[in-house]
Amino acid sequence: MCCSILYPVLAARLLALYRVIEFNDVVMLEEDLRLSSDDARPWQMAGLPFTFLLVIGMPCAALTLPLPLT
Numbered sequence: 001m002c003c004s005i006l007y008p009v010l011a012a013r014l015l016a017l018y019r020v021i022e023f024n025d026v027v028m029l030e031e032d033l034r035l036s037s038d039d040a041r042p043w044q045m046a047g048l049p050f051t052f053l054l055v056i057g058m059p060c061a062a063l064t065l066p067l068p069l070t
Helices: 002-018 037-064
Strands: 020-023 026-029
Touching: 002 037, 026 037
Parallel strands: none
Antiparallel strands: 020 026
């Protein structure tokens, strides 16, 4: 139950690491315009496994769990 409540919030926060916007030939993060895309690259690489595990893994795990027979 807790995972279904936290999933949208955590997924949105993780995916915000990869949203960029371009200002005068400089690519900046949309969430934090103080960081260029190059400055955020270590954080993007650190968040990549969590992105795959949470954003892709949680729905796949939910689909593979057997349904209770009630």
